[in-house]
Amino acid sequence: MLEGVQFFPVTPFTPNGSINLEVFAEHVRTGLDHGAGGVFVACGTGEFHALSLEEYAQVVRTAVEVTAGRVPVFAGAGGTLPFAQQFARLAHEAGADGLLLLPPYLVQAPPAGLVAYTKAVASATDLPVIVYHRGNARFDVASAVEVARLPQVIGLKDGFGDLELLSRIILGIRSALEDDGKSFLFFNGLPTAEATVPAYRGIGVELYSSAVFCFAPEISMTFHRAAAAGDTALVERLQHEFFHPLAALRDLVPGYAVSLVKAAVRRRGLDVGGVRAPLVDPSPEHLEVLYRLTDTGLAICAHEALR
Template sequence: MARGVLSFPLTAFHDDGSLDPDGFRAHAADQLAAGPGALFPACGTGEFFSLDEDEYRTVVTVAVEEAARAVPPGAGAAPGARVPVVAGTGYGWAQAARFARIAEEAGADALLVLPHYLVDAPEDGLAAQLERLAARTRLPLIAYQRGQVAYGVDALRRIARVPGVIGLKDGHSDLDRLQRLTLAAPDGFLFFNGAATAEIQARAYAAVGVPAYSSAVHAFAPEIAGAFRTALRADDHATTDALLRGFYVPFVELRDRAPGYAVSLVKAAARLRGRRVGPVRAPLTDPAPADLAALKALLTAGLDLVGASL
């Protein structure tokens, strides 16, 4: 997963809100063609929260099938190697285990455990939730701390001892806390930058030992996401700064105009590029006309920066 940007594909829907498997297949293939380090279907950007179990099975199955056809990034890949598929799961541990079983059957390689629903919980409870889920699946688990889920050092050490728990994705952007967690973790435990529009904070996360990050931008503009990743790894500050100023910071400002735009704008941008992903599902809403026009202008400017076109 360190070889490229982590892709979180969009789940495609028809205009009536029903699942569009063919649209998702085309989108997943497009994402894989850009050489991501891993594919994370049915996660936050993929509207996991709106999928029923049958739809989830279809999405993960299609992702696995397309990953099997794609060539993994980096030279010298072993025969039969493919881009890892890490499916989302969530809610309480009992329901998460049902999704985990479906992901296993579909051939996923691991699971990203999304924050649970509604209630705040103590750290002991958060750790116990992962322990119960890990006991019910053969798939490796990556915990996702965001919203009401946050692990302290003691809880991190506890979950790191759980067989099958291999990493933590962070969406809080509390770098002091995150540094303490990375120092407390055992060797080989994985950490990911899961901040919204993670490129904005990629350099800061890398400074505390977390260089891997997810990219929502990859879902609609892999050219921009790839150019940023290449410049970041080469310490090309002129290019990273140009992309941050000219695209990423204005994108975040637009994203912050309305709740849910972290997904809605991404899906709208994919549609602007001719991708068959359809609308978002309620309770999310598609961007207002003025915001859509601003998004189109911004997307054009970002693609111009990397020598690509809309």
């Protein structure tokens, strides 16, 4: 159902703060033209937390229309339970192919509560659901197996980076589903996922989301091909000279995982505006670092294309 690099588009805003659907449609088209394997709209990079219900429905509907069945479209859903269920229904009405279930709002829930939350949101529609294991939605092995057994749950996206725990979850789910013949997907969902792709591939997780794909699909796809081909030298060069420094820059300010991406998209020529509060746009000095890193990554890719 999903393969290749997963594209998480940003949500463009106009100077007066409204959503720019025309720019958003162009953003999605560009990602499709560069080979995105799936489109995940109104998720973390798309500022799900900052969208109204009406805005959410608009961006999901636009993504579905632009994609036109070329690849699956998944929409974010999460927050308080009633809103998560409403987001799920809106995604279904807009024609989405599935949901990425984001963490519930604020509270730290025990695993049993997360199972109940997943069941309740999944029951709002018949859409396939990928569960996001991160933040205040931390599953243990038993609860991960329980949600994996739900008919609508088709995958788990890891945003913690605890590979020992994830390895146990993977083996537990595979063992539990073996007799059912149910296929199940695992994703590397860490910010700047390429920084950890080799480690995740080592435990059998090959799918990942790429925020870099939003603004430099050339870098993202070059890295993806190198990782799939076992070109360790190119993988490590891109990590050392681009992805690892980008991750370090991202960690300087909370929310930079989104605002740096939007700034880089703007620099590549698409006016997606800034981020909504409570996030902040990057400082001028951090923008200089971002631009320099992007130029370095693009230069490496251009050199590889000439080989």
